[in-house]
Every structure is written in structure tokens, then in C-alpha cells.
Amino acid sequence: MKKKSLYLIILSLMTVFGLFVPVETVSAADTALEDIQKKGTLVIGTSADFPPYEFHAAVDGKDTIVGMDISIAQKIAADLGVELKVDDIGFDSLLPALESEKIDMVISGMSPTNERKKSVDFSDVYYTGGQNIVVRETDKDVHTSTSDLKGMKVGVQTASLQETIAQEQMLDSELLSLSKMTDLILALKTNKIEAILMEKPSAEAYIENDSQLVTFDGEFILEEGEQGSAIAFKKDTQSLVAAVNTSLTAIDEQKLIASYLEEAGSHLQAASQGTDEESDSSNSIFNYWRYFLNGTGYTILISVVSVFFGSILGVILSFMRTSKNKIIKFLATAYVEFVRGTPMMIQVMFIYFAVGYLINIPALASGIIAVSLNSAAYICEIIRSGLNSVPKGQAEAARSLGMSQKISMRQIIFPQALKNIWPALGNEFITVIKESSIVSIIGVSDLIFQTKVVTSISYRGIAPLVITMIIYFILTFSLTKLLNHYEGKMNHD
Numbered sequence: 001m002k003k004k005s006l007y008l009i010i011l012s013l014m015t016v017f018g019l020f021v022p023v024e025t026v027s028a029a030d031t032a033l034e035d036i037q038k039k040g041t042l043v044i045g046t047s048a049d050f051p052p053y054e055f056h057a058a059v060d061g062k063d064t065i066v067g068m069d070i071s072i073a074q075k076i077a078a079d080l081g082v083e084l085k086v087d088d089i090g091f092d093s094l095l096p097a098l099e100s101e102k103i104d105m106v107i108s109g110m111s112p113t114n115e116r117k118k119s120v121d122f123s124d125v126y127y128t129g130g131q132n133i134v135v136r137e138t139d140k141d142v143h144t145s146t147s148d149l150k151g152m153k154v155g156v157q158t159a160s161l162q163e164t165i166a167q168e169q170m171l172d173s174e175l176l177s178l179s180k181m182t183d184l185i186l187a188l189k190t191n192k193i194e195a196i197l198m199e200k201p202s203a204e205a206y207i208e209n210d211s212q213l214v215t216f217d218g219e220f221i222l223e224e225g226e227q228g229s230a231i232a233f234k235k236d237t238q239s240l241v242a243a244v245n246t247s248l249t250a251i252d253e254q255k256l257i258a259s260y261l262e263e264a265g266s267h268l269q270a271a272s273q274g275t276d277e278e279s280d281s282s283n284s285i286f287n288y289w290r291y292f293l294n295g296t297g298y299t300i301l302i303s304v305v306s307v308f309f310g311s312i313l314g315v316i317l318s319f320m321r322t323s324k325n326k327i328i329k330f331l332a333t334a335y336v337e338f339v340r341g342t343p344m345m346i347q348v349m350f351i352y353f354a355v356g357y358l359i360n361i362p363a364l365a366s367g368i369i370a371v372s373l374n375s376a377a378y379i380c381e382i383i384r385s386g387l388n389s390v391p392k393g394q395a396e397a398a399r400s401l402g403m404s405q406k407i408s409m410r411q412i413i414f415p416q417a418l419k420n421i422w423p424a425l426g427n428e429f430i431t432v433i434k435e436s437s438i439v440s441i442i443g444v445s446d447l448i449f450q451t452k453v454v455t456s457i458s459y460r461g462i463a464p465l466v467i468t469m470i471i472y473f474i475l476t477f478s479l480t481k482l483l484n485h486y487e488g489k490m491n492h493d
Contacts, residue, residue, distance in 0.1 A: 032237035036104055042077045042084050045103035047091035049181040049456050051205035052264035053109040056453045066267050069107045071260040076247040089443045090179040092159035095120060098234055100357040106232035109199055111161040121241055125228035126248050127257060131165060132203035132215045134196040140214045143195055149173050152194040155184040162197040165220050182452055186461035209268055209459055285463040288454045295450030296471055302436045302446060306371035307429050314379025321384050339377035344438050347374055352442045367439030375432050382428060386421035419490045426483035430476050447471060
């Protein structure tokens with residue numbers, strides 16, 4: 001018996017590790033450009049928190065991603081004769097999204113460094129800016145150069161060129177890496193960090209719309225490939241790269257970059273004026289209620305669907321774990337232990353990027369699947385513990401009355417177990433509402449995602465967070481009261 005169990009464990013491990021063994025493939029013909037023209041859409045990935053390159057703005061009362069990069073992408077799409085679709089993803093997730101073919105190209109103020117060139121191809125450089133330091137206006141006389149930041153905490157965007165520069169040229173500073181620029185700005189304004197290293201045009205865009213910030217040239221030494229922004233493509237897609245370079249050449253010859261920057265500046269100015277005009281109103285943050293409403297709707301949708309499917313799978317897994325069949329029991333145990341032993345963030349990214357490499361799963365569906373699978377593991381253990389809490393005499397008494405195992409489970413055992421585990425199940429349902437926020441990392445427009453959009457548009461850091469906290473509290477408190485109501489009814493039965 002011990003040998004069989006050992007063989008079963010080895011076989012399972014070989015199966016799992018076999019999924020990650022690299023397989024040699026024959027290079028396919030380059031049909032990237034043909035495929036885009038055939039489907040009629042060009043999907044670009046960007047991190048829309050980087051003005052004037054890309055950022056959210058209210059255009060005709062509707063949330064829209066605008067900026068210089070978006071204008072360039074629109075020009076490229078028009079030249080290709082296709083429609084443009086923009087996916088807002090965290091900067092550190094852009095290259096994985098490109099590799100898994102979730103997007104056709106990345107245009108997000110990305111520098112074509114030698115390290116990145118190992119995994120993706122780049123277009124010609126379309127814009128060159130410098131590297132600036134942003135500090136609080138009250139510290140403008142204290143921090144005037146990078147040498148003044150020794151021993152200080154400096155913020156950089158995760159997986160960005162600025163992070164690499166800071167690691168190499170600001171060795172005496174402590175770095176804080178965050179995926180969103182808006183989070184870095186908030187950290188600076190709340191004294192969590194002393195400065196931010198960012199692209200010069202973006203730094204200038206922020207200070208023009210925020211009197212609490214100032215910027216200066218960091219005077220960094222930049223190597224070839226570290227200056228300028230280019231568009232990233234998946235390897236071996238030269239047909240698409242060549243077509244995009246043709247559009248970039250036309251943009252350069254027609255000197256369109258200046259007009260693109262001017263258009264981006266007009267959006268930033270409109271946002272700034274709107275903020276100033278509304279600053280006298282104590283409830284001005286509620287002007288963005290549509291964003292919070294949309295995010296709340298997605299959060300509720302993800303939570304409800306995930307709880308539904310997670311509960312079904314959890315019940316199945318719990319019966320598998322209590323099964324006398326060792327193979328079925330082992331598979332359920334392995335699943336539960338693996339899911340509970342890995343972070344949900346990794347699970348969400350794995351479903352969206354890794355599994356999505358084989359099957360193109362939309363971001364929302366990927367998020368729901370990941371949250372459902374994660375919740376199922378915990379629900380399984382909750383139900384299993386509830387079933388084990390019912391005295392064995394109950395099952396024996398049911399069988400002595402002639403009941404089958406299925407009938408006794410449905411009529412006798414499970415109702416008693418449900419009464420015992422109801423509080424734990426309720427806690428899991430509440431946890432799902434809060435933990436579903438992790439899906440924002442793959443661009444799902446849940447409450448957290450929309451909060452960051454409001455922060456970007458309104459140039460307010462604290463107020464959106466307060467509103468979001470209140471909404472989450474209302475959701476969880478309401479669910480708690482509902483669950484307590486049914487728990488009370490059970491106790492009176």
C-alpha cells in the first residue's frame with residue numbers, strides 16, 4: 001500500500017512539473033500583420049496612469065484613455081485599416097500580456113532596453129524625454145539633486161526603466177516600487193516617500209496640475225537604449241513591426257508628436273480646471289459617482305458568481321476528500337493544499353496569462369475563474385469540517401432506519417453540518433468580496449480599478465480611498481446582517 005501511494009505521489013509530481021517543461025516548437029510563418037487586419041482590431045496594452053503618454057480623462061462625460069501614446073496608436077490603427085482597442089493593464093503585467101497574446105503590442109512610454117530586447121521586439125524610438133525627480137513643493141529647497149536623497153526613500157514604478165536606473169545610480173537611497181504612478185504620487189503627498197523618479201514629460205504633466213509638487217532634472221547617466229520610448233511586440237512579428245515603423249516615420253515627417261502632446265495637455269488642463277472649480281464643494285468627489293457605481297457593480301458580479309461556482313466545487317471537493325477511494329481523495333487533497341499554499345494574485349495571473357496562452361480567456365472571466373477556484377478550496381475544508389462534526393451515530397441511526405447513504409447525507413447529516421458551518425461559510429463569502437479586488441491587476445474594472453481611475457482623473461488621493469472603504473463596508477456589513485438573519489432562523493429550528 002505504501003509503494004502504491006509513493007508511486008501515485010511521484011506520478012502526480014511528474015504530471016505537474018511536465019506542464020512547465022519547455023517544448024521545442026518550429027517557428028511558424030510571420031502572419032502577425034495579416035492576423036490583425038483579418039480580425040479588424042488592433043489591441044494595445046498600456047498602463048493609463050502616465051500623463052501625457054496615457055491617462056484617464058473625462059471626455060464628453062465618459063471615461064476615456066487619452067494621451068500621446070493613444071494618439072500614436074490611433075494613427076497606426078488607421079494606417080492598418082483596423083479599429084483600435086485599448087487594454088489598461090498594470091505596467092509590470094504588460095509584457096506577460098504581450099507574450100500570452102492578450103494584446104498585439106505595448107505602447108506605454110516603454111524604453112527599449114537591452115534586457116527587454118531579449119524577450120520582445122521593439123519599434124523605432126518615437127519620442128525621447130529625460131529622467132526627472134519629483135518632490136513635494138515644501139521640500140524644493142531641501143532636495144535639489146539626487147545626492148540630497150541619500151538615505152531617503154524614493155518611489156519608482158515597478159518593472160520600469162526608472163526602477164533600473166535607481167537601482168544602479170541611487171545605491172544610497174531606499175526604493176519603494178509600486179505598479180501605479182498614482183499610488184506613488186499618493187505616497188509622496190502623504191510623506192511615505194521623499195521623491196519619485198519618473199519620465200520628464202510625465203513629471204512635468206503632474207506638477208502642472210498639482211501645485212504641491214515640483215520637479216528637477218535627475219542628471220542620470222543613460223546608456224544607449226535607455227533613452228526614448230518605443231513600441232514593444234512579441235518576438236518574430238517583423239511584419240507588424242515594419243508596418244508600425246512606417247506609421248512612426250510618417251508621424252515624424254508630419255511632426256505630429258507636438259500636436260499629440262498639445263491635445264494631451266488640453267485634457268490635463270480640463271481636468272485641472274474641473275478640479276479647481278469643484279474644490280469649493282464639500283462633496284465634489286461625488287461627481288465621480290459613476291466610476292464608483294460601475295466598479296461596485298463589477299465587484300458584486302465577481303463575488304456572487306465566484307461564490308456560486310466556488311460553493312458547488314467546494315461541495316464536490318469535500319465529498320471527494322471524505323471518499324474511501326484513495327485516488328479521488330488524493331486529488332482533492334492535492335488541489336486544496338496547492339490552492340491554499342499559493343497567493344491568489346499568482347493564481348489570477350496564471351489563469352489570465354499562462355492558461356490564456358492556450359485559450360483566450362477575457363480578463364473578467366479569468367478573474368471569476370481564479371476567485372472561484374480559490375474560494376472552492378476554502379469552502380471544501382469548511383464543509384468537510386462540518387461533516388466531520390456530526391456524530392457518527394447520526395449516520396448509523398439513519399442506516400438502521402433503512403435510509404441509503406445519499407438520503408441520509410441529504411436529509412440527516414448535511415442539514416446538521418450546515419448549521420455548524422454557517423458562520424464560517426459567511427466569513428468566506430465576506431472574504432470573497434474583499435479579495436476579489438485582486439482582479440484589478442489584470443485590468444478588470446472592479447471597485448479598486450475604478451478607484452485608481454478616479455484618483456488619476458481627479459488628482460485626489462485620499463477622498464477616493466475613503467469612498468471605496470465606505471462602499472466595501474456597506475457591502476460586507478449588509479451581507480453580514482443577511483447571514484446573521486438566516487443563522488438566527490437555524491438556531492430556532
